[in-house]
Amino acid sequence: MDKRSVSAAEAVSAIDEGAVVMIGGFGGSGAPIELIHALIDKRPRNLTVINNNAGNGRIGIAAMIDAGMVAKMICSFPKSSDPRAFTERYLAGEIELELVPQGTLAERIRAGGAGIPAFYTPTAYGTELAEGKPVAEFDGRHYVQERWLKADFAIIKAEIGDTHGNLTYSKAARNFNPLMCMAATKTIVQVSKVVEAGGIDPEHVVTPGIFVDHVVEIPSPQQEEEMIRAGLQYEGGVYA
């Protein structure tokens, strides 16, 4: 078994127009910048993107939005230090937004990965984000029914990956990544280093390889926060 892809471009090559794509990360932490930029180079349109945020600056998810690839965002917090890309298109009515409380977003993704089609949560009960959703009472308290979230693809950043797809993460760059690995039909992961099977202690595996389809080594990945501070802008193939 060898799940290695030779390049980011090859790894994302199956993602086509209209796909639902989960993208890992919380802000820039755990964001798979190289995979996102490879996807921008391919430029499939009409995507639904699931991420905690909706891009920052002119790189990563923001650059996907700039490139006109994103029809809908599912996220909890579409604001950032430089939210222009999303804000302009949203206010112009060019991009749809499904706003989900952060914990509900995480749990809906986990439910998608765990085969749980719906669950009840106290979160958002009595608020406009629960409008139209079934409610139920358990033990005298009110709860909202939420549905699972699944995706056609997940694009993920991890730290070490082995040829079986077992993964570890770097610090809080873990965030949504392990959940999204579970919830997509195909999971594509960039790692700083690929090792042979056996190179990760089985006790330290965070994402077991069963949730991973493709692993591509990107030895020194770019960091979104630093790119934004440097004023970088990705326009497909090149940084402007």
Added chain:
Amino acid sequence: MDKRSVSAAEAVSAIDEGAVVMIGGFGGSGAPIELIHALIDKRPRNLTVINNNAGNGRIGIAAMIDAGMVAKMICSFPKSSDPRAFTERYLAGEIELELVPQGTLAERIRAGGAGIPAFYTPTAYGTELAEGKPVAEFDGRHYVQERWLKADFAIIKAEIGDTHGNLTYSKAARNFNPLMCMAATKTIVQVSKVVEAGGIDPEHVVTPGIFVDHVVEIPSPQQEEEMIRAGLQYEGGVYA
């Protein structure tokens, strides 16, 4: 912050008659034998015990049943190489059984820990284990609604614990233990070794300390499978 208890007896001292107690382990792997035996020495009665199994031989949970402490078992597989303790009392109508499919048991415990009062699962749909439970259809498939499981206490076996209650486990002795840590009002853990805060790499923590109340060091814990092969029997205070 220091969550250490000086002994197994002290650690379980708050568990009283009528308590709902989750006990970690899958068969003997991950079973907190010393904490169970300390509880037998205290001998609270009318307990509800949640475990994957219902005891083996004449030690651990089987010895609790022998001692007349268990009013109800919630488990998936109340059979073992020597299931006499449970079988005899169950067939005599002296102990209640709630039989739960193994994955549903795990998910109900996780739901208890995660504040999810109910969820839907395909498991057991159309079988007698779903009788009386609400069913619903999502995307053309039928599902059973299952409720969370919580407990007053969880008694757990881990490998290394720090003074904050962060835990690692040994191999497949992990099983239900991390879930039960989350789902109990008070979680009591025996570990082979206690280290100071900082003694476990934050990347390798399996159970974060927020889910743990008491940690007691049992340097060379007994292993249920070996005790059964040796024909040991625990009768409170002594091995017969």
Added chain:
Amino acid sequence: MSADMSNTALAEDTRLSSAQMAWRAAQDIKDGAYVNLGIGFPEMVARYQPPGRQAIFHTENGILNFGEAPKPGQEDWDLINAGKKAVTLKPGAAFFHHADSFAMVRGGHLDVAILGALQVSENGDLANWRVGSKGVPAVGGAMDLVHGAKQVFVITDHATKNGEPKLVETCTFPLTGVACITRIYTSHAVIDIANGRFVLREKLPGMSVEELQAMTGAKLHIEGSVTDLIVPAL
């Protein structure tokens, strides 16, 4: 073998052993497949993977990519499978807790689960956890597996020792799952379940379709050719 043997004699004398059924099932598992083998007899499938193929075996209690049993005396009782037997690890193994383990199962991440059966009905219902209402019931992970894996196969004797069919129109034993089985490897045949019907794919070369039908509790349908079920001596 003469064609005039009674069905009963045929069933006793000419049938696959458990190992041979396991061998046949193993031929359908692809390289790199994620597989859960039910406790007991289905566990034998792991031994008969064709050369060059390596499935990744999953056990409910939280291991991916475990291997053979260790030598006696070298057991680590924290390294066991769902049947509580000691196992070993292969390179690329991972440990995880029970909720993650059943997320793999329920979430459709396993390619194949292979289980034993008391009865299988022609619409794919499985009964394999309880004979009646007496004794101590125990279900384990079977009900999760049958609604989780992408394909759920059964390995079973074609009929009981008393000659009662195990492939039936409707299960009379308590169900494990509804419409969940897609393929059955029996002691005499390989049968798919499609559109609520048993479809015969392979049968022992020494028996006729009529002889097989006589051992079966529901109609065997033929779609295309029925090939010979040929396995090595094991």
Added chain:
Amino acid sequence: MSADMSNTALAEDTRLSSAQMAWRAAQDIKDGAYVNLGIGFPEMVARYQPPGRQAIFHTENGILNFGEAPKPGQEDWDLINAGKKAVTLKPGAAFFHHADSFAMVRGGHLDVAILGALQVSENGDLANWRVGSKGVPAVGGAMDLVHGAKQVFVITDHATKNGEPKLVETCTFPLTGVACITRIYTSHAVIDIANGRFVLREKLPGMSVEELQAMTGAKLHIEGSVTDLIVPAL
């Protein structure tokens, strides 16, 4: 301070600073408590823990027991808090994914969450995520936190800059949560919410209950004594 000052002048001149409100809230956090501090102004609470007490701070993006910001230039952008600011780790820290993080929140494992507010109603409803229906809405983890932590506190100016009350009978802004707040630390007072009523516990010594009531959009109830709200210069 003279008692004949107008309420407006009092509100402008005699009020706690943000740091002082954070200090006051910090006095109610016990040693060893698990605490989530909302993005922005509530984060200041961490600075003012009384000597000898050490809370464990939780951030939604998957860290327990993080500490102060690193020195400029020493940031690790994989080590950030929910506000995406760089943080450091304390001994005994742990990393975990977002579902486990919100299991801690929703499952009632946090002792205290402290949030900012646009409005709080006398039955404990909180509005803090959206002013109206214009612009880009963003909710983050606030709706989860208010229904998760054992105690959910608010730190807020007692009134807006325009003098409009933030403690009201009914919130007019979109709700974050229903009946979820139990204590409010304002620029002028400490107020509990009990049985659908604002109960005044502490107020600035320089103002009367009537002056405070005039700044408040719902009735302030007195149960027992009202003590002086005294904080150090910060």
